[in-house]
Amino acid sequence: MKILVTGGAGFIGSHLCARLLQDGHQVVCLDNFFSGQRSNVAGLREQPGFTLAEGDVTEPYDFSVDQIYNLACPASPVHYQRNPVGTVRTCVLGAIHALELAKRRGIPVLQASTSEVYGDPQVHPQPESYHGDVNPIGPRACYDEGKRCAETLFFDYHRQYGVGIKVVRIFNTYGPNLALNDGRVISNFIIAALQGKSISVDGDGQQTRSFCYVDDLVQGLLRMMDSARDLTGPVNLGNPGEFTINELAATVLRLTGSHSEITHHPVRADDPRQRRPDITLAKSKLGWQPTVALEEGLQRTIPYFRKALGLHGT
Ligand code: NAD
Ligand code: UDP
Numbered sequence: 628m629k630i631l632v633t634g635g636a637g638f639i640g641s642h643l644c645a646r647l648l649q650d651g652h653q654v655v656c657l658d659n660f661f662s663g664q665r666s667n668v669a670g671l672r673e674q675p676g677f678t679l680a681e682g683d684v685t686e687p688y689d690f691s692v693d694q695i696y697n698l699a700c701p702a703s704p705v706h707y708q709r710n711p712v713g714t715v716r717t718c719v720l721g722a723i724h725a726l727e728l729a730k731r732r733g734i735p736v737l738q739a740s741t742s743e744v745y746g747d748p749q750v751h752p753q754p755e756s757y758h759g760d761v762n763p764i765g766p767r768a769c770y771d772e773g774k775r776c777a778e779t780l781f782f783d784y785h786r787q788y789g790v791g792i793k794v795v796r797i798f799n800t801y802g803p804n805l806a807l808n809d810g811r812v813i814s815n816f817i818i819a820a821l822q823g824k825s826i827s828v829d830g831d832g833q834q835t836r837s838f839c840y841v842d843d844l845v846q847g848l849l850r851m852m853d854s855a856r857d858l859t860g861p862v863n864l865g866n867p868g869e870f871t872i873n874e875l876a877a878t879v880l881r882l883t884g885s886h887s888e889i890t891h892h893p894v895r896a897d898d899p900r901q902r903r904p905d906i907t908l909a910k911s912k913l914g915w916q917p918t919v920a921l922e923e924g925l926q927r928t929i930p931y932f933r934k935a936l937g938l939h940g941t
Pocket of ligand 2: 703704799810811812813815816827828829830834836872895898899
């Protein structure tokens, strides 16, 4: 098949493109490099089945493809808050343009939604039936509400025009190909630890996240795309192992053998206090669950950052 991956030069997108090529598909990657990296697609560009289309999903586009994975959107708070209006446009117009192409060609489209649709959740762990607690006017809203509106568009295109949709809600995912300036917690902590700089924990560090290794996530995306047509989602994809940010900092220090100090900084506005996916649905409908525990995933990720930082050894 020929498959379009928007945001294919980003962290998750680059792994997805690599996996699709490995499975024998042709891949078109549409990306404007807002938060993606050319190095993520450098190796892919040498493969005959790969096409890089530089462009912005806020503009209409057309490709002769059989499936669409819509991943284009900055995912790190640092990046999505850099141009909040741009983030809303990417979420909303990007969804419309992916859905229009799917409608025109009668092909399925998968939306990379997010655990952020649950906001600062009052229900824990989060099942898909929970509608969330999101501040519509705070600094995270451009992303949270943008992604919520994208979900709305997906379901309205499905109901109104019969477009085949697949909506997954991705929980914090990590691994190689995260940009050095990504700004999310795992990359920040590993980089600081490897450089012997202080590890900066926001607030008391008792807030929790559940971290999914990228290979597991990509497997979930493929299972969802290949699932029965009537499975629209939303389906949570994430690792139910839950850790405080303090625990993460301690684990990163231990695995890197670093003696970096831990410093505390003001808590971020609207920062979710807790987050853990209920993956009952993914298990039953997709036969999917993560296989890589946090420590193992970190051990696979640390060498990537050593290399990216130009450090030697493992
Ligand atoms: P990323 O920032 O590394 O990748 C996003 C990619 O989209 C980048 O290559 C960027 O250049 C591209 N992009 C951004 N705006 C664009 C635009 N207007 N037109 C074309 N390309 C554009 O982020 P990621 O972690 O790989 O996330 C990929 C997707 O998964 C995003 O939609 C994100 O919301 C979703 N997601 C990720 C996580 C996670 O933990 N990584 C969690 C939940 C949801
Ligand atoms: N965080 C932190 N130090 C950092 C980056 C993030 O303490 O250098 C905290 C952040 O405040 C949040 C959690 O780690 O509570 C996860 O942040 P991240 O930006 O990775 O993703 P989020 O899940 O908030 O979108």
